[in-house]
Amino acid sequence: MPSFSFIIPVYNRSEELEELLFTLSKQTFRDFEVVIVEDGSQHPCNLVIDKYSNELQITYLKQENKGPGPARNTGAKSAKGRWLIFVDSDCLLPENYLEIVNENVDSEDFDCFGGPDRPHPNFNTIQKAIGYAMSSVLTTGGIRGAKEKLDIFYPRSYNLGVRQSVFKAMGGFSDMRFGEDLDFSMRLLKKGYSTRLIKEAFVFHKRRNNFRSFFKQVYNSGIARINLEIRHKGTLKPVHTIPSLFVGGHLFIIILAIFASPWYLLLFLVVPITVMSHAMNETGEIRTSVWAVAAAYTQTFGYGLGFIEGLIVRKILGKKEFHAFSSNFYK
Structure with a gap:
């Protein structure tokens, strides 16, 4: 044995x-x-x-x-x-x-x-x-x-x-x-x-x-987090809401740029510069650090949007457990 x-x-x-x-x-x-x-x-x-x-x-x-x-x-x-x-x-x-x-x-x-x-x-x-x-x-x-x-x-x-x-x-x-x-x-x-x-x-x-399959993966992970909270009360932590706040923050910047000043669009440079610098320090590869920006945005927007959909469908509309992009898990 x-x-x-x-x-x-x-x-x-x-x-x-x-x-x-x-x-x-x-x-x-x-x-x-x-x-x-x-x-x-x-x-x-x-x-x-x-x-x-x-x-x-x-x-x-x-x-x-x-x-x-x-x-x-x-x-x-x-x-x-x-x-x-x-x-x-x-x-x-x-x-x-x-x-x-x-x-x-x-x-x-x-x-x-x-x-x-x-x-x-x-x-x-x-x-x-x-x-x-x-x-x-x-x-x-x-x-x-x-x-x-x-x-x-x-x-x-x-x-x-x-x-x-x-x-x-x-x-x-x-x-x-x-x-x-x-x-x-x-x-x-x-x-x-x-x-x-x-x-x-x-x-x-x-x-x-x-990035297409990665987006699907993290989108479903965002939905799953709400499903898990309903199955296991109290497991949802503040850290899990950050991607959704990230999505909302970008929308808020766009609103500010439209109704206040276009200079607010410069705020969109903060995250890419921060991620690229951090990724460069972590990986030591310029090419990887550049693509890390796209990966970070895919991860946060995918998870955040899935989290928001899960919140609306499960918590507000009270519907049953679900997931998106369900034709095949592995794709």
Whole structure:
């Protein structure tokens, strides 16, 4: 029986999966298995799995497309590890990832852990810029990176580990299409289980590679935050409203420019200059820092607009849980 089971949902991402499996094959700690769940892909990844069948202990499962949460639940049912580790197919793991995790869970003084993510030096410019936007203190307060200061730490499913006994007691992930990982962490904490941020156990996360799909992702995240607040009263924090205030602030500047003075439009330079300077300091790359401005605006406007729609539809109109851009989660 392995100590760890990596569970990976996949949808039409065989090339990315191959890169992830390569990094798993290089892990310095070897007591683990890999459970891959093909979530209704039109282009299955069996050839990639065959390539690594002699290097890794792999279980390959298939199901109709149901989304990542149900796919992870399917994988967990077949997993044999004492700890389940959920990672996304677009992640890469440093060679010592599992070695670090094993050192931390050895004492078992926590029930669930998560780690930060960061862009790999070999990622393209857009991926690095989006990675900055999703982890920067200027855009998300750092709560998706390696900081816990602005909110309770909720492990997220691109890098989440949980004891199998706890996962079973929790009943796995819920039927939420978006925000299911936060819902899981919130339910876990409500039941008295503990979480831990292992800062050294980071993954290289590619995320989306174009702004259109990135916008859809963060828009749904904004809606999901309202859905989560309704499911878990009191989890909505002031930091979550910042993107919406950012959207409103830009609208207010336009109104001032129209009815007071066009000089107010100069205020639009503040955010790009600040973000570019900060991104340059963080990444050391001029090209990435320039694109980071576009990524930051996409992140804040996408999340903020989704948050506003969720607030209106759920809180004001009182309608049922919903999400946008729902034709396919992975696109």
